[in-house]
Amino acid sequence: xxxxxxxxxxxxxxxxxxxxxxxxxxxxxxxxxxxxxxxxxxxxxxxxxxxxxxxxxxxxxxxxxxxxxxxxxxxxxxxxxxxxxxxxxxxxxxxxxxxxxxxxxxxxxxxxxxxxxxxxxxxxxxxxxxxxxxxxxxxxxxxxxxxxxxxxxxxxxxxxxxxxxxxxxxxxxxxxxxxxxxxxxxxxxxxxxxxxxxxxxxxxxxxxxxxxxxxxxxxxxxxxxxxxxxxxxxxxxxxxxxxxxxxxxxxxxxxxxxxxxxxxxxxxxxxxxxxxxxxxxxxxxxxxxxxxxxxxxxxxxxxxxxxxxxxxxxxxxxxxxxxxxxxxxxxxxxxxxxxxxxxxxxxxxxxxxxxxxxxxxxxxxxxxxxxxxxxxxxxxxxxxxxxxxxxxxxxxxxxxxxxxxxxxxxxxxxxxxxxxxxxxxxxxxxxxxxxxxxxxxxxxxxxxxxxxxxxxxxxxxxxxxxxxxxxxxxxxxxxxxxxxxxxxxxxx
RNA sequence: GGCGGCGUAGCCAAGUGGUCCAAGGCGACGGUUUGCAAAACCGUUAUUCGUCGGUUCGAAUCCGACCGCCGCCUCCA
Numbered sequence: 001x002x003x004x005x006x007x008x009x010x011x012x013x014x015x016x017x018x019x020x021x022x023x024x025x026x027x028x029x030x031x032x033x034x035x036x037x038x039x040x041x042x043x044x045x046x047x048x049x050x051x052x053x054x055x056x057x058x059x060x061x062x063x064x065x066x067x068x069x070x071x072x073x074x075x076x077x078x079x080x081x082x083x084x085x086x087x088x089x090x091x092x093x094x095x096x097x098x099x100x101x102x103x104x105x106x107x108x109x110x111x112x113x114x115x116x117x118x119x120x121x122x123x124x125x126x127x128x129x130x131x132x133x134x135x136x137x138x139x140x141x142x143x144x145x146x147x148x149x150x151x152x153x154x155x156x157x158x159x160x161x162x163x164x165x166x167x168x169x170x171x172x173x174x175x176x177x178x179x180x181x182x183x184x185x186x187x188x189x190x191x192x193x194x195x196x197x198x199x200x201x202x203x204x205x206x207x208x209x210x211x212x213x214x215x216x217x218x219x220x221x222x223x224x225x226x227x228x229x230x231x232x233x234x235x236x237x238x239x240x241x242x243x244x245x246x247x248x249x250x251x252x253x254x255x256x257x258x259x260x261x262x263x264x265x266x267x268x269x270x271x272x273x274x275x276x277x278x279x280x281x282x283x284x285x286x287x288x289x290x291x292x293x294x295x296x297x298x299x300x301x302x303x304x305x306x307x308x309x310x311x312x313x314x315x316x317x318x319x320x321x322x323x324x325x326x327x328x329x330x331x332x333x334x335x336x337x338x339x340x341x342x343x344x345x346x347x348x349x350x351x352x353x354x355x356x357x358x359x360x361x362x363x364x365x366x367x368x369x370x371x372x373x374x375x376x377x378x379x380x381x382x383x384x385x386x387x388x389x390x391x392x393x394x395x396x397x398x399x400x401x402x403x404x405x406x407x408x409x410x411x412x413x414x415x416x417x418x419x420x421x422x423x424x425x426x427x428x429x430x431x432x433x434x435x436x437x438x439x440x441x442x443x444x445x446x447x448x449x450x451x452x453x454x455x456x457x458x459x460x461x462x463x464x465x466x467x468x469x470x471x472x473x474x475x476x477x478x479x480x481x482x483x484x485x486x487x488x489x490x491x492x
Numbered sequence: 493g494g495c496g497g498c499g500u501a502g503c504c505a506a507g508u509g510g511u512c513c514a515a516g517g518c519g520a521c522g523g524u525u526u527g528c529a530a531a532a533c534c535g536u537u538a539u540u541c542g543u544c545g546g547u548u549c550g551a552a553u554c555c556g557a558c559c560g561c562c563g564c565c566u567c568c569a
Contacts, residue, residue, distance in 0.1 A: 031569070044569040074567080084567075167495065168565080238569035243495095269497085270563060277562075314517070315505060320498075320562065327504050330518035337517090340532075375506090383506050387516035397533060463527055470529080481531050488531095 003058065003377045005234075006318060008242065008265040009165055013379050016264065018233045024060045025228035026052060027262075029220060029237035029245070030122070032069040033103035034088040036287040037110045039308075039323050040238070040271045040278060046309050047268045047317035047380075048236045049116040050425065054376050057424050065227045066119035068107075070100035071126045071203050073216045083213070086202060096203055097126070110288040113305035115426040121227050125219035129205045132214040132222050135256055136193045136207075144255040148184040150196030150210040156189045159251050165265060166243035191248050193218055217248035221261070225253060235262040239269055268317045274298060274324050286323065300325045306427050307332035313382040313425055334390075335427060341393040342417050342428050348400045349410035357408040361399070365416050368392060372420050382425065389421050389428075447478060447489045454480070455487065 004013040018024045028048045031041055045066075052064045073084045089096040108118070125132075136152050139145040144158050156162050156170060163169050170189055182188075192215035197204035204211045224232055230253070237246060246265065253261035270277070273284040286296050294302030311331035315321050368388050375384035396413050399405045421428030450469050457466040470480050477492045 029569075032567095038569080040569045042569085047569095166564080239496095240564065240568060243564065268569075270569080272562075275561085277568095279568080310517090311504080318497095319505085322504080324504085326518085330504055333519090334517045337532095344532085381506070383517090384515070387506075390516060394533095401533075458527075461527075467528070474530095479530065482526075482529085483531080490531095 003054075004379055005264055005266060006379045007263075008267050009262070014264070016234075018060065019231060019263065022059070022061060024055050024062045024234065025232045026055075026062060026064050026234040026236065027220070027224040027228055027232055028064070028066045028119075028235070029241055030066040030068050030119075031103075031107055032073040032084055033100045033107060034073075034084045035103060036289055037107050038278065038285060038287045039273065039291065041107075041110075042114055042288055042308055043271050043312050043317075043321055044238050044268050045111055045116050046114055046312045046426075048266075049114075050313065050317075050382060051234075051236070051266070051380060052117060053424050053426060054380065057419075063121070063228060064117070064119045065121045065123065065223065067219060067223050068100075068104050068122055068124045069216070069219065070097070070104070070124050072214045072219060083201070083203065089202075100124075100126075106289075110292075110305075113292065114288070114309050115306060115429075117426075123223045123227065125214065125223075126203070128219060128222050128226065129214065131226055132218045133194070133205075133207050135218060135222050135252065136214075138256045139193060139252065142255060144251075145193055146186065147209055150212060151184060151192060152194040152209055153185055153190040154193050154248070154251060154255075155186060156191070156251065157187055159255055162251050163247060165247050165250060168243060168247075191215060191217060191244065193252070217245055217252060220245070221249045221253040221256075224249075224261075225257070230257040230259050230261075232262055234264045234266060236266040236268070239267045242267055266317075269320045272320060272322045275322055278323075291328075298325060299328070301329075303328050303332055304335065306429075307335045310335040310338075310386070310427050313386055313427070315383055317380060317382070338389055338393055338421065338427065339429075339432070341396045342414070342421070343432055344400045345396050345410050345414050345417065348405070349407050349414060352405055352407040352410055354408065355406040357406065357412050361395070361409050362412060364395060365392075365412055368395075369416060369420065372424075376424070385420070385425060389417070389425070392417060392421075443478075444489075447473070451480065451487045451489065 003016045005016045006012070007014045026048070028045070031037060048066075052062055055062050070085055071083065074082065083096075085096045085100055089099040092099060094102075111118075136145065139154065140147065140152065143155075145152050145154050147153075170187070194207060194209055194212050194214060196210060197212045201213065204213050224235065235246070235249075242265075250261050272278060273286060276284055278285055284298055286298060288305075288308070290296040291299065291303055291308055292305055294300075307328065308331070311323070311328055312321065314331060314334075368391055371391075372385050372388040375381040375388070378384075392413065396417075399410060399413060417428050418430065422430060450473060454466045454469040457463070457469070473480060473489070474492070478489050479492050481488050481490065
């Protein structure tokens with residue numbers, strides 16, 4: 001069965017075939033780096049990360065491009081308002097490029113924690129001003145754009161199929177326009193390709209039309225075609241960008257090149273928090289750093305980054321996802337269960353007898369793999385794919401409890417965990433660090449003393465004292481677990 | 493106002509005409525284990541898919557109405 005992806009352009013699940021045999025080019029709209037990444041970014045980029053990982057699993061050579069928007073994204077999309085980066089930079093009294101750099105690093109840091117593979121290319125909009133000017137020139141030459149007072153606008157009326165992605169038509173949009181159209185525009189739905197810069201605008205570049213800066217939509221068209229060609233296989237982004245951003249990208253690119261811009265448009269759905277749209281004013285705006293630290297009044301505790309990842313994968317990328325402390329807690333518990341199962345398999349494999357892999361188990365693993373692929377082939381049904389991992393957890397527990405299970409059998413289970421749960425879903429790690437972090441060394445020593453004392457008390461059947469030690473450690477946030485090979489501690 | 497989507501157990505969530513008298517996870521409950529716990533493991537947990545009506549031999553799945561929620565059109569991934 002072949003991979004099918006829901007294409008926003010056709011509104012159906014279409015069989016995916018790349019333009020060039022065996023190779024795939026993907027462009028995903030990246031962040032505008034004027035603040036720390038939040039839960040919404042996580043859903044979007046984890047979703048596309050899984051797409052990239054799965055395509056590679058299927059054997060494609062994937063080129064993954066995801067831009068960093070560091071200029072041109074205005075606070076108001078009707079081509080008015082301020083540049084988001086410049087506005088935030090002014091507030092923090094730093095140069096816009098310094099601000100962009102700070103949040104770019106922050107973004108990568110968070111995405112690394114979520115175990116998202118780095119894009120092959122992370123182009124910056126500010127690094128492609130020349131190419132953007134060239135595209136504007138082309139559009140002017142071909143008659144799709146016009147210049148007014150040092151700004152250049154795209155003439156939407158010149159493109160008959162404008163609106164094909166979002167299912168809108170120009171008349172409706174003009175009639176329903178809620179913002180006062182700019183007097184420079186011939187048509188209210190026209191959009192800026194190049195904006196004239198006011199003298200106090202820090203980010204500005206010389207152009208044939210005077211000093212200015214590029215319109216937001218321009219960068220994606222330019223960088224996508226520069227690195228992936230005039231027609232790209234897959235373009236991903238958030239649903240909220242379907243219009244106007246992606247529609248404008250199509251308009252610019254197809255007007256300039258005369259060929260289809262994107263073959264598959266993929267849009268991921270939005271995030272809500274406690275059932276409401278996430279917004280700064282609603283006090284439910286949660287950054288990833290806050291989630292990982294538990295530093296938000298909506299959260300009862302901190303959550304491991306991969307637990308957040310698991311919650312995202314638990315639902316479909318085209319469905320909205322409601323974040324709540326309860327949902328995160330549930331995902332976290334499930335994530336721990338998978339993690340413990342993988343660790344147990346690897347641990348047992350080291351001491352298990354050798355003797356070849358169990359044929360029956362191998363068959364079960366093949367069946368699990370087939371079920372996983374079938375789910376992923378169906379427009380990346382990660383919820384079902386994840387359920388296959390839980391099937392493996394159940395199988396693994398049976399095997400690790402049976403002392404007759406061979407190392408080869410356990411090795412095969414580990415391999416599938418690593419491949420499906422690790423390579424594709426990104427929630428199973430290749431290595432788990434068992435040792436206590438260096439900073440906890442002193443705590444570990446103290447805990448060991450108390451654990452030894454408790455062991456003596458238990459030996460003497462002084463359970464009152466033993467329980468008191470355990471209770472007081474619990475108060476300090478340390479949980480004791482009595483395992484067959486001794487007592488271990490962990491943070492609550 | 494225009495366009496689009498959603499409503500499945502206590503919670504999250506898959507399924508979109510029969511193989512579903514509905515995956516999986518969390519939680520809860522019962523059990524194994526334990527001195528007792530924790531952790532782990534096993535088992536149980538929706539005669540029903542927002543409401544009402546229709547199409548069909550057959551619907552959670554298609555159609556209509558209604559109720560509720562959400563998104564885009566205006567900054568957002």
